[in-house]
Amino acid sequence: MPQNETITDIGLDEYKYGFVTEDKPVFKAVPGLSEDIVRQISAHKDEPAWMLEFRLKALEVYESKPMPKWGGDLTTLEDTLDQIYFYLKPQEQMERSWDDVPQEIKDTFEKLGIPEAERKALAGVGAQYESEMVYHSLKEVWEEQGVIFDSIEDGLKNHPELFREHFATIVPTADNKFAALNSAVWSGGSFVYVPKGVKVDIPLQAYFRVNSERMGQFERTLIIIDEGAEAHYVEGCTAPVYTTESFHSGVIEIVVKKGARFRYTTIQNWSNNMYNLVTQRSIVHEDAKMEWLDGNLGSKLTMKYPSCYLVGARAHGEIMSIAYAGDGQHQDTGGKVVHAAPNTTSQITSKSISKGTGRSSYRGLCKVYEGATGAKSNVECDALLLDETSRTDTYPYIEIDENTASIGHEATVSKVGDEQLFYLMSRGVDEAEAMAMIVRGFIEPVAKELPLEYAIELNRLIELEMEGSVG
Amino acid sequence: MAQPLLVIRDLHAKVEDDDIDILKGVDLVVEPGNVHALMGPNGSGKSTLAKVIAGHPGYEVTSGEVLFQGENLLEMEADERSRAGVFLAFQYPAEIPGVTIANFLRTAVNARAGKGEETDVFAFQATLAEKMALLKMDDSFATRYVNDGFSGGEKKRNEVLQMAVLEPALAVMDETDSGLDIDALQIVSHGVNTLTKADKDLGVLLITHYKRILNYVKPDFVHVMMNGRIVESGGTELADKLEAQGYDWLQEAAAGV
DSSP: OHHHHHHHHSOTTSOTTOOOOOOOOSEEOOBSOOHHHHHHHHHHTTOOHHHHHHHHHHHHHHHHSOOOOSSSOOTTHHHHHHHSBSOEEOOSSOOOSGGGSOHHHHHHHHHHTOOHIIIIISTTOEEEETTEEEEEOOOHHHHHHTOEEEEHHHHHHHOHHHHHHHTTTSSOGGGOHHHHHHHHHOOOOEEEEEOTTOBOOSOEEEEEEOOSTTBEEOOEEEEEEOTTOEEEEEEEEEOOOOSSOEEEOOEEEEEEOTTOEEEEEEEEEEOTTEEEEEEEEEEEOTTOEEEEEEEEEEOSEEEEOOEEEEOSTTOEEEEEEEEEEOTTOEEEEEEEEEEOSTTOEEEEEEEEEEOTTOEEEEEEEEEEOTTOTTOEEEEEEEEEESSSSOEEEEEEEEEEOOTTOEEEEEEEEEEOOHHHHHHHHTTTOOHHHHHHHHHHHHHHHHHTTSOHHHHHHHHHHHHHHHTTOOO | OOOOSEEEEEEEEEETTOSSEEEEEEEEEEOTTOEEEEEOOTTSSHHHHHHHHHTOTTEEEEEEEEEETTEEGGGSOHHHHHHHTEEEEOSSOOOEEEEEHHHHHHHHHHHHSOTTOOOOHHHHHHHHHHHHHHTTOOGGGGGSEETTTOOHHHHHHHHHHHHHHHOOSEEEEESTTTTOOHHHHHHHHHHHHHHHHHOTTOEEEEEESSSGGGGTSOOSEEEEEETTEEEEEESHHHHHHHHHHOSGGGHHHHHOO
């Protein structure tokens, strides 16, 4: 089949998913940002008046806030922002059935190599193509259980009260410049509600992809896990290669209510010209447990610090992350845990790999408020350098206002050792595979937490990225 | 007569960034099926010889030759040497966190197979289980990360297990007995004896500081290395003499270069 040939013809040294599907948008705004654009987006989505007002206010906040001076280098971002499209809508209708999904988009899935099982059988595949959900299905059993897994637009339309009760309460508009931008122009993303006591066994999956040159992607996700409920949400992203710089700025808001458990897994593999500035935050109530599992590959600059605000007694927050910084890339990632109630516990495990001119930074905050007695937090960040030129740094911020708190912090930096390489090679393994084995082993403690297909994909992506690191 | 397994002629070698040779003209021939013990005091060059045979990139051969089954070993990379049938049991095996022994060994076994002829997971598990039974090892051992947090004895047993699975033609064992208590020594010796019994053509170069292991693994030849050269060769009686008299009586031979 000729299509498969095209896939295998893609050189391994090139960005694997760097193909382009011809886009046929129904609506395309002009590049750049203005009040007019924001009004158009809102009108186009047929939103209630309060949302338009919310967006316009957010735009003001965005314009009033200066560019952040910390983290990565954002100096060329302003130019980028003038050129990008803030909204695209590829189709008028939400698709409910696989047969209705246009062939062109199916081709995109095909090229991404999303397994058939993942596309259809796995329930609740919400795939974002450009700025809208194009395919969204949910297993009947979940609907019977009252689980909502919708596009964020449908969440607003069909569950207005639930939506409004939580929207922008976890990440307020004024939280940071990019949260404000997202609040003004958000489009696409998921709305999830799991009712009290409901345990969702199969992960809720959303696979989405940016696919139009100079297009900003401002997905917004709101997830509410009600008391005693359990669920796992999996998101994977991959973007095509473009020569001009691109921009992604999502906001993920999560509420984990009393006694509930939730895990949010994401692997992001942006093309190397992408600015990826994401705000991911969760509020974790009494006896609840929240886990972020975060893999960051690609992009020009990623700034992303999944957060857990532990607001109820005995709440537990966990952040596990893997970052890979190749040539010209800066991964500024980490996590934030805020202990605001007694006997709350948290764990941050961060693994980074840097190669060539790549740089990975761990940036983390551990904050314990007065009165959060008996809070315990442990941070482990390990960096692996593949060569002499790559760079890593650690910025741990610790603010403790409670003297019964117990905080541990451990950071290691290692370089792939000659003795390790020689040992593996002396068993017949060639140098490239030996290097890959060491890297796989390094990320294993986090990778083993991923669903199997994602763990395999992550290993494959890292191996592709590492091609040419030996020699 | 069969071709020798290993022929070393007038081998000189140094640490890559250094000027002075550590090996100063080593000559040695190992025939298939023979066990050679190589003894000598600290700093005599025994471990350097082991690493040079295995192809450690930190050492540079300045002159001489090493033939393995008639092939020029010095032209091969470490991984090629391994695939050709050379095995080095390390004195200080590296730790590879996150990589299980089973996974590591399957990768190593598949590196020997042609493309498309890789051993599948289940067939490999069967082979591994069989080798572990042969060495009286517990199954759970294979699920541990390579040498990560291992005791000295466990590291050495792991080396013997790898040797059993990879089935080399030549095993160079670099102070496999060092740092082992008597129980661990017996276990490791049992492993080596089991493998030499199973493969009558297996050649072994057993590098050791002490005669102790030679009470369990019987060598066909004993050599003494001093100051970068082999200065004396003989049978087991030579090991007994070293045990009784030390190395002093050989100083003259070592100095008389």
